[in-house]
Amino acid sequence: MKARQVDVVIVGGGMVGLALACALKETGLAVVVLERAEAAPRLSLGRDCRVSAIVAGTVQMLRGIGVWEYIGRHAQPIAGMRIFDGQRFGSIRFEAEEAAMEELGFLVENSVLSAAMMQVVHDSEHIEWCCPASVDSVVWKASHVEVVLDDGRVLHTPLVVGADGGNSWLRSQAGIQVWSHRFMQRGIVATVKPQFGHRGVAYQRFLSTGPLAMLPMTDGLCSIVWSADDAEADRLMALDDATFLAELQLAFGPQLGLIQEVGERAAFPLRSQLAKHMVRPRLALIGDAAHQVHPLAGLGVNLGIRDAMSLAQEISDAKRFREDYGSMDVLSRMRNNRMPDVLAVMGGMEGFHHLFTSDLPGVAALRDAGMRIVGNAGALKHLLMRRATGLSLNLPKQIS
Numbered sequence: 146m147k148a149r150q151v152d153v154v155i156v157g158g159g160m161v162g163l164a165l166a167c168a169l170k171e172t173g174l175a176v177v178v179l180e181r182a183e184a185a186p187r188l189s190l191g192r193d194c195r196v197s198a199i200v201a202g203t204v205q206m207l208r209g210i211g212v213w214e215y216i217g218r219h220a221q222p223i224a225g226m227r228i229f230d231g232q233r234f235g236s237i238r239f240e241a242e243e244a245a246m247e248e249l250g251f252l253v254e255n256s257v258l259s260a261a262m263m264q265v266v267h268d269s270e271h272i273e274w275c276c277p278a279s280v281d282s283v284v285w286k287a288s289h290v291e292v293v294l295d296d297g298r299v300l301h302t303p304l305v306v307g308a309d310g311g312n313s314w315l316r317s318q319a320g321i322q323v324w325s326h327r328f329m330q331r332g333i334v335a336t337v338k339p340q341f342g343h344r345g346v347a348y349q350r351f352l353s354t355g356p357l358a359m360l361p362m363t364d365g366l367c368s369i370v371w372s373a374d375d376a377e378a379d380r381l382m383a384l385d386d387a388t389f390l391a392e393l394q395l396a397f398g399p400q401l402g403l404i405q406e407v408g409e410r411a412a413f414p415l416r417s418q419l420a421k422h423m424v425r426p427r428l429a430l431i432g433d434a435a436h437q438v439h440p441l442a443g444l445g446v447n448l449g450i451r452d453a454m455s456l457a458q459e460i461s462d463a464k465r466f467r468e469d470y471g472s473m474d475v476l477s478r479m480r481n482n483r484m485p486d487v488l489a490v491m492g493g494m495e496g497f498h499h500l501f502t503s504d505l506p507g508v509a510a511l512r513d514a515g516m517r518i519v520g521n522a523g524a525l526k527h528l529l530m531r532r533a534t535g536l537s538l539n540l541p542k543q544i545s
């Protein structure tokens with residue numbers, strides 16, 4: 146079959162691959178997104194049980210690429226956060242107004258975010274959405290990549306992007322190894338209905354078995370992410386709803402009154418993973434294909450969207466200056482821009498995980514002291530909030 150020339154091929158149409166396509170829409174480049182299967186949401190009390198806390202810096206980016214306007218009222222503003230040390234009595238609170246912000250971010254169902262991005266993709270004449278589509282083979286040449294689809298179509302492109310998730314097929318085709326650490330934990334997710342209104346507060350309780358997050362959704366509902374060791378997660382998943390609710394109540398505490406209802410539960414294995422190379426000539430990995438972090442701070446997709454924005458900016462600049470955006474000169478600029486952020490978040494999540502799951506007396510005292518210091522030091526707290534919401538990062542808010 147005759148090969149077709151396109152400008153960028155994105156393998157994987159999850160939230161990160163779609164974000165890159167949306168960010169490239171104003172560049173006029175012909176972008177093809179290959180997605181093997183559209184994900185159907187797993188419903189829990191009628192809501193997608195997969196949700197994302199989208200921090201304020203990412204919201205600015207999604208506004209800049211035209212996605213946020215399609216999310217609108219489906220997002221729940223996060224006005225504050227409460228972090229509790231479940232083994233001791235330490236706690237810390239963050240309020241958006243302390244950092245002169247309207248909100249720290251928003252809680253959005255993944256299916257809502259993907260649908261908003263799909264709307265932008267459909268509105269653009271330069272983006273082609275191919276689904277279901279799988280890649281049969283990729284051949285790396287000096288001047289281009291030959292991408293052969295399983296239906297026999299052949300695409301030639303200066304750049305192929307792997308946004309195909311933690312088990313990236315493209316990454317292994319390129320022979321890129323990963324550093325991987327499985328926490329031997331799973332994250333149990335579900336929608337719950339508490340008795341009292343959450344007032345936009347996100348709760349994170351660090352238990353000795355792992356963190357339990359209670360995240361505010363629209364209509365007074367909450368989404369839980371309960372991380373627990375594999376055996377404990379199996380046990381919790383096997384409980385009937387009433388017993389699960391009773392255990393959840395005990396683990397979470399009385400802050401929101403009685404937790405009255407729980408929907409369908411799902412469990413996801415948790416790992417931390419980093420690709421040994423984020424870029425190669427004519428290849429860039431973004432999102433979970435490049436790095437995976439523990440969901441305790443809810444930053445995985447935020448990191449991926451930052452990758453997408455950084456890559457889109459480099460592609461756009463290179464096009465303007467007639468540079469080859471598949472070259473290592475251009476791609477290594479994106480990698481150098483992204484690695485400090487990725488490593489800081491990965492290191493921070495590992496540190497948090499170990500700090501809060503340890504019951505050694507010295508470590509517990511360190512936790513208490515750390516929480517007290519951060520809680521009482523306004524400037525430090527302010528700095529942490531700006532960093533955690535991605536507002537202090539030097540990343541583009543829109544691409545033209």
Ligand SMILES: Cc1cc2nc3c(=O)[nH]c(=O)nc-3n(C[C@H](O)[C@H](O)[C@H](O)COP(=O)(O)OP(=O)(O)OC[C@H]3O[C@@H](n4cnc5c(N)ncnc54)[C@H](O)[C@@H]3O)c2cc1C
Nearest residue numbers: 157159160161181197198310332432433443444445446447
């Ligand atoms: C329990 C849990 C809670 C989380 N909560 C948060 C949170 O609150 N905030 C946050 O920022 N992050 C959170 N995360 C992390 C976040 O979900 C991921 O970082 C994010 O989904 C990664 O998006 P992605 O597009 O890179 O990968 P994926 O979502 O894995 O998408 C990859 C896509 O590629 C497709 N694909 C795969 N292989 C191929 C192929 N060969 N050909 C074509 N297509 C292919 C797949 O079908 C899929 O659509 C959480 C994760 C977990 C497990």
